[in-house]
Amino acid sequence: MSLHSEHIREIEAVSLGGISNRDETVVQSWLRCITQHKLDPAQSCEAYIVPDIQLREHRQQSEQLIAIARSGLENLFRHVAGQNYVLLLSDRQGVTVEFLGDPLFDNNLRKSGLYLGSEWSEERAGTCAVGSCLETGEALTIHQTDHFDNTHTPLTCTAAPIYDAQGELSAVLDISLLRSPQIKASQNLALHLVTATARRIELANLMAQTRNEWVLRFSRSPEFLDVDPEAAVSIDGRGRIIGVTHDGAKILARASGLDWRQPDSLIGQPVSRFFDMDVDDLGDLTRTRPSEDRLVFARDGNILFAHAIEPNYRYRGPQAIPEKIPASLRRLSGGDPQLAALQAKAAKLADKSLPILIQGETGTGKEYLARAIHDSGGAKGRFIAVNCAAMPEQLIESELFGYVPGSFTGALAKGRKGLIEEADDGTLFLDEIGDMPLGLQSRLLRALAEREVLPLGASRPKPVNIRVLSASHRNLAELVAQGRFREDLFYRLNAATLSLPALRDRSDFEWLLDEVLKKCKSSAGISPKLGAEARLLLKRYTWPGNVRELFNVLDVASALCENGVIEPVDLPDHFHRPAFKPLSNSTLSSGDGLSLRLTEALASSGGNISAAARLLGVDRSTVHRQLRRLRQKPAH
Incomplete structure (x- = not known):
């Protein structure tokens, strides 16, 4: 019997409930491949490389992660130089967005799928390190005949998950060989190296995301605390957890009896829920004290060495925005580094006809950015904004495409020009595009592809020349995976993606605060000032409603304040902590x-x-x- 046949018979036996000596991770993956993914072990599936246009989309969406991870990847590659290892960085969909390997083996690597653009999702490739890591969220090795598909059995692949600062699995780091020793234990060192590199990438990402907040790093040994910590969490000025590394989430979960797989139960909680300390104790854990004296006591009795890194307030200073950036884009920030990079990118795209997808939480200013791009591009036509979430479903079609006289009951006698046609030679901004009904998505796709609209009741289409900008607070890629958003429309809308940071992540909050105040008017008709205590409360708040909430809060406070000065009493009730008089x-x-x-x-x-x-x-x-x-x- 051939090895191929033996492999198929073993998988079939496992599917029928047979006992296997394989790791439980492998057995469970085989079962998923058969029951969930409907894969056949007897049918070989060659490695799949996504088309170039899709690869560009995946790489663009992973742009920030790739930049942060690159140093770690190169360092790991140097560690295994000369041993024929290949490194793959895959995104959440299992697509390889970064690759390091020996160019002498390019053809063999591409054929085996160990190459840029290869898709290693379990649904596509069967049991494999990347796919199984995405399914389990844990580091693992899939060695030779552990693979489900026979074409992959020569490979040995070891992968570790990379989690984002909100505790969500965002990528996988894989280290693979075309050929390797028979013993699976030969990859134990590879498993250690890839896990350590993933941990360092997570830490670098957390530091980059929360450089203006406290970061608390942990180690079980004081000697490695300051140079190679095992885990970290970030903490805001109110003492709330706002970010975690994967191992940081596990420490918090153990301390509180919660599940690290549900990061929402950890993020936003006070640090005192997990440790016998609060935000005012962080100063005692900085490098001003010897590392062996910096101890924290978790609520579950666990004792850890900790290193607190102070917020990088010096980084808050506004950075000069290049003069070549158009004024409408320059006005969007006061020098925040994330926004500065976004402004530079938007300036380059402004006069192009490429469609742009703007991502960001509700209230971050997506329409402001879209208008700024329109104003910077020099379009002759108008900026037409359509809120796809606010418009009743039965009206969207007639509003977008217009209608001819007598096309339906209640129609205007003269008919009506649709919003798409109104945007001719200008910009059509589709806000909250993720909420557009599926049926209407196909009509919109046709209009964008053909560059013409067919009004309701009309027999002939009208040509239009529009630039499309769209926005959503939803993850459109996830909606596509769930079948709630057309994949072809998704790729039509986001030739480029711009992601707006949340207000709580911006380093130019002080600048924005003063800019908003200039637009507010007190009861005396003047722009109010902020009292020191009120300013502190505003800075400590996490702003779930982002810039929109900031405008609303200051508008109301301006109307309530006396003598033109906003004090804590003028702010909403939830800004205040319970008041206690000092003990007499x-x-x-x-x-x-x-x-x-x-x-x-x-x-x-x-x-x-x-x-x-x-x-x-x-x-x-x-x-x-x-x-x-x-x-x-x-x-x-």
Whole structure:
């Protein structure tokens, strides 16, 4: 019996419930290939390389990750130089967006799928390191006949996941060989190297994403704490977790009894929920103290060495925006590095006819950016904005394409020109395009492809010359995968993608605050000023509604403020922490009163001693002393 036949029979036996000596990860992947992906082990599937146009799309969407990961990839490649290893960086869809290998073997590598643009999703390629890593979220080795498809059995591949700062799996780093020793354990070193490199890429990404906030790095050994930490989390000025590495998420999950696979349960929680500390204790964990003295105590009893890196306030200073960037784009930021890069990219694209997809959370200013691109491009026509989410489904078609007289009941006697035609020789901005009904997507695709519109009731189409900009807070690629957005329309709309950062991630908040204030008017008809305490509250807030929420908050505060100065009382209620008066001598001598006040303060602070002490206006030792006096123990 041939090795090929033996391999097929083994997979078939496993599918029927047979026992296998393979790793459980391999067995489960084989079962998924048969039951979920409907793959046949007897039918060989050659390696698949996506078309160039799709590869450009995948690489563009992974542009920031590739830039951050490149140094780690090159360093890893130097470690394995001369051993014929190939490195692949794959995106969330399993498509290779970066590749390092020996150019002498290009033909063999491309044929085997170890090449730029290869797709290694489990659904496409069967059991493989990249695909199985995407499915499990864990580092693993798929060695030779572990592979489901017979064409891949000569390969040995080891992969590790790369998680983004929000705890979501965003990419996979793979190290592979065309040929290798028979023993799977021969790849243990490769597994260690690829896992360590993925960890360092995650850390670099976290540092880049949250350079203006606290970052707390962890290690089990003080010797490696400052040079090669094992995990990290980022913390905002209010003491809330705002970012994690994969191992950082696991530390938080263990400390709190939560599941790291549900990062939403970790992000946004106070650091005091996970450790016996709060944001004011971070200063004691900087390099001003020896690494062996920097200890943190997790709520599950785990003890770790920690290194706190202060926010890079010097980075907050506005950077000069090049004069060659058009004024309409220059006005969008006060020197934030992320926006500066976006402005430079938008300036290059402004006078091109390429369609652009603008991504960003709700309220980040996607329409402002679209208008700025239109104004910078010198188009002769108008800027026409269409909110695909706000328009009733039954009206969208007539609004977009227009109609001729008498085409339906209630139609205007003269008919109506559609918004697409209104944008002729100008820009059509499709806001929240992800909410457009599927049926209408096909009509829009045809209009964009043919550059003509057919009004309702008309027999002849009208030619149009439009530049299309679209925007969505949704991940359109995920909607495509779910069958909720047409793939062909997706590629038609995003020849280029611009991603706007959330307000909480911008380093030019102070500049933006002052710019918005200039547009506000107090009851006296003047632009108000901000009191120091109100300014601090605004800076510490996380702004889930982004720039739109900032405008609303300051508009209301401007109307409420007295003497032209915005104070904390003028801000919404959720900006304020519970107020506690400092403990007086009489309170300290009153057992019942003290017990009640301490209980309230501890409840408000989640049992954190430091936070309770601040609320009561005393130091930590006083709280501990009074708790002992009352024979009470801290909540944690």
